[in-house]
Amino acid sequence: MKIVTAVAPVNIAVIKYWGKRDETLILPINDSISATLSLEHMCAKTSIVCSPDLTETKFWLNGELQPTDSKRFQNCLREIKKLVNPNLEYLSWNLSICSENNFPTAAGLASSAAGYACLVYALAKIYEINGNISSIARMGSGSACRSIFGGWVRWQMGNTTDGSDSLAVQIAPETHWPEMRVLVLVVNDKTKTYSSTSGMKTSVETSTLLKHRAANIVPQRTKEMITAIKNKDYKTFAKLTMQDSNQFHAVCLDTYPPCFYLNDTSRAIIELIHFYNQNKGETKVAYTFDAGPNACLYLLEKDVAEVIAMINYVFPPTSLKSDYFKGDTVPSKKLDEEFTEVLSKHCQPEGKLKYVIYTRVGRGPKILLDSQDHLLTESGIPKFL
């Protein structure tokens, strides 16, 4: 019997992945770049038991038993097993897999990326595989490949038809830019969003702007972003991040029928950030939005206190909210009166944001050795049962 428990981080792209050239292998039409967020506040956790006593392979996700015949799950398992020594005794044993996120999936925060990275990372440990497993995580969920590494990560689109060169590489470790901070603004929204899988498929089929973006804009932008990250050039990093988020949503709108992920609150956040940067005379905050209305702000530690104060002022929590700010302890600052005066015209009704997570760039997946951390008993039964 073998048991492994791993945790894997969320990542937030600053150059966006949108569009596949191969739906089965999950090969993208352009490179993308992301930062991996700290495991502390947002992560997926997966325990795997591999045992000759298990009569079948089972998979629980967030407390619910999942079908194990899903294409994505099977692809990951098959590709991992290809790398295993075929004589390994326990290769034929069944698996019990239990996975959960420590943040609300309702928040729509890249949970599948963390989830598949965690699954593949844990499987690799079970079967004692080394090497770059990011291309296997990619087959579960494209952006999962980037969660295999900490710090700043590039997903190289690759060129081969078998996808062997479509994998993630680390641009810089999490220690490279220690001042970088992240605020995740979770927007209150009841609108059902389009799945990103079907949205990007429709974009590839119908958006003429997407073809142009992938072929002619992203390659240059990727180079510029890597240079900005390596040089810790915040101003360039921030502008490219905002431009690429906007262009990704532009492509969604150019899709037919269009996909909308930004709502009026997202728009208010974007306008607030531009207003703030302009008012301060320099770029201090950058926003980026994935396939949903939630904002992710990249900013430097020195500016966090004021930005937190501004968010609290412009987007007041409902009177019932006690834990509006989650994650790291938020620094406190009073907005100066003159700035509050001009800010007052940007104020939103309370309750537009659900909550805010304050976090930072962090490391890649890791193994938890304490038996208390396992989600499964040694006989492969989820502890929650």
Added chain:
Amino acid sequence: MKIVTAVAPVNIAVIKYWGKRDETLILPINDSISATLSLEHMCAKTSIVCSPDLTETKFWLNGELQPTDSKRFQNCLREIKKLVNPNLEYLSWNLSICSENNFPTAAGLASSAAGYACLVYALAKIYEINGNISSIARMGSGSACRSIFGGWVRWQMGNTTDGSDSLAVQIAPETHWPEMRVLVLVVNDKTKTYSSTSGMKTSVETSTLLKHRAANIVPQRTKEMITAIKNKDYKTFAKLTMQDSNQFHAVCLDTYPPCFYLNDTSRAIIELIHFYNQNKGETKVAYTFDAGPNACLYLLEKDVAEVIAMINYVFPPTSLKSDYFKGDTVPSKKLDEEFTEVLSKHCQPEGKLKYVIYTRVGRGPKILLDSQDHLLTESGIPKFL
């Protein structure tokens, strides 16, 4: 003393104008196509008195005296005067000009297009000028050139640097497609929108997607749209109209900082139209949005009653609204129960729309001969004073 009163229509583009290659002459970076709407419900009206007794040229717009040294006003006046016989006695006389819109300017409904078309049309009558004056109206407000003609109109971008070939031509008269109807959905919105003048300037400067659109997408789309209009091919017309509206707003989002013109209500309208077309198994309604949240729906007469009933159901007026539907008399129909059932999940809170204008494609500007229609007395004093 000479007095002339003219009315000129609004036009709504189906291939959008966005971006100038010359800011002064107002020369666009791509062709655009529009339908001219009936004068009956939405028009600008301008009276001009030309008299040796006037000590200065004055211009009232919607009841307020305007500066006459604005570049756009002066450009129109100068270009018109270039075409006048220089020996004409009254060329040196001053003008009294009074202009107003018969629809709320707050609605953000292309009022400057109708206004400048009306001004230039009335000036041309005063000075007895014939020929295509659309290139002069263009110098007041780009899209005004299309309001010089009725029916279906193309604004040819032209190629010369002096702009002499950047003018409007009629594709088909207003009688060509008699079944075509228009519903203008005026959205309740308090957000201040970016002016289209500065928005398109920023787009030209910052959006890489706009360059691609203008150079590589619009030329082909323009040809297809002209063919669809000439053939009264509603299905193709509708798809191109929606795609081009979406692409225009995509480009606005790709602008840095981004310009947002669609809000959550606009989004709900777009989703409703796609839902309706899909539910009916054919394209029955097309939306288009200019630089604001209001929708303009193009549809055929046979489908108006059901679409009106749907709008009334999904976007109920506030309980206080008595004149929710303006314009032509709206046909009445009861939605069938099965459709109402599926529609119920699209319902919006009341008050999301201010009102709806039901209108049709109409003729170009015309002169009003009845002295009661003049906005000015014969001595050039606005009657409202």
